[in-house]
Amino acid sequence: MKHVLVTGGAGFIGSHLVERLLSDGKSVVVVDDLSTGSLENLRTVEKQPNLRVITAKISACVELPGLVAGAEAIYHLAAAVGVELVVKSPIHVIETNLHETEVLLEAAAPARVPVLMASTSEVYGKSQKAEFSEEDDLLIGPPHQSRWSYACSKLMDEFLALAFAKERALPVVIARLFNTVGPRQTGRYGMVLPRFIAAAKSGAPLKVFGDGQQSRCFCYVLDTVEALVRLQNSAAARGEVFNIGGGEEISIHELAKLVIETLGSKSSVEFVPYSQAYAPGFDDMRRRKPLVEKLARVTGFEPATSLREIIRLTAAD
Numbered sequence: 001m002k003h004v005l006v007t008g009g010a011g012f013i014g015s016h017l018v019e020r021l022l023s024d025g026k027s028v029v030v031v032d033d034l035s036t037g038s039l040e041n042l043r044t045v046e047k048q049p050n051l052r053v054i055t056a057k058i059s060a061c062v063e064l065p066g067l068v069a070g071a072e073a074i075y076h077l078a079a080a081v082g083v084e085l086v087v088k089s090p091i092h093v094i095e096t097n098l099h100e101t102e103v104l105l106e107a108a109a110p111a112r113v114p115v116l117m118a119s120t121s122e123v124y125g126k127s128q129k130a131e132f133s134e135e136d137d138l139l140i141g142p143p144h145q146s147r148w149s150y151a152c153s154k155l156m157d158e159f160l161a162l163a164f165a166k167e168r169a170l171p172v173v174i175a176r177l178f179n180t181v182g183p184r185q186t187g188r189y190g191m192v193l194p195r196f197i198a199a200a201k202s203g204a205p206l207k208v209f210g211d212g213q214q215s216r217c218f219c220y221v222l223d224t225v226e227a228l229v230r231l232q233n234s235a236a237a238r239g240e241v242f243n244i245g246g247g248e249e250i251s252i253h254e255l256a257k258l259v260i261e262t263l264g265s266k267s268s269v270e271f272v273p274y275s276q277a278y279a280p281g282f283d284d285m286r287r288r289k290p291l292v293e294k295l296a297r298v299t300g301f302e303p304a305t306s307l308r309e310i311i312r313l314t315a316a317d
Ligand SMILES: NC(=O)c1ccc[n+]([C@@H]2O[C@H](COP(=O)([O-])OP(=O)(O)OC[C@H]3O[C@@H](n4cnc5c(N)ncnc54)[C@H](O)[C@@H]3O)[C@@H](O)[C@H]2O)c1
Pocket: 007, 008, 009, 010, 011, 012, 013, 014, 031, 032, 033, 034, 035, 036, 037, 038, 056, 057, 058, 059, 076, 077, 078, 079, 080, 081, 096, 100, 118, 119, 120, 121, 176, 177, 178, 179, 180, 181
């Protein structure tokens, strides 16, 4: 029986995807170097005979050619992720996101194994549009601001994947994920919702960076996983780029207040300048809202979980 290969399968989104694939009756092989992921994320499924976890970088995984050849599909989620990591370790981020994807696509090309690649809404960069569509022009900040290296490296991954689709007939689909949240997401690398929930639970102030008027749309991780599976299984999605994200837009200040209210916390909200939170000259986007018509048209997917419910489910983790 062929397996499904999940790179980054011990990460936040990857581990939920692995659980889903196993419950669908698939055999799953995970390749993860545990740089930001953890075996703890796979605790609920670690004893399942249909799961094999290989702890290695993609590029250092000696079994990779055989694993790819024996795969019915590949989900490529491994990446260097998180604003803090991007600002502090840009070399690591650029090298990981470019090199590891290239190695994976090269391995997948001969047998033409379908690859779903996780990209990011960060590629929309500083675009001022109210809603982002897959066909939009992209406006990335200058290279001396290292936070844009994440967007650029993931965008190069998109170019490379589509180039493999065109030149080598590799079936690829690109999922541009907007803010994805839920149980197991760690606040360690600067992710906002787990930071807020941890602070609200302990009674510490919720630290809002900047003026808090920057807004985002949050999608529950199991909704995201549903969209990923539908895209991978859709022939019409091949060679295409899709936004995946929640529909409810909320400012970060409002999010902090909603977390406090939903969890009945006594915490306060504290504003921290970006220069102090990250680095002088840190550049953020004011809004980041996806247009998801294309995803709905091709897969019938719509996010199902409200933000209040997401906060409850994540806090219960
Ligand atoms: N969480 C979000 O809101 C979000 C938003 C946009 C895009 N994404 C994308 O989704 C994917 C998964 O992100 P996540 O939030 O689950 O982050 P995560 O850090 O939890 O997952 C990434 C996983 O990849 C692994 N990894 C990193 N480099 C590796 C390498 N060279 N070889 C093998 N494994 C490696 C890490 O150990 C980790 O388990 C990433 O590609 C990310 O860019 C996530």
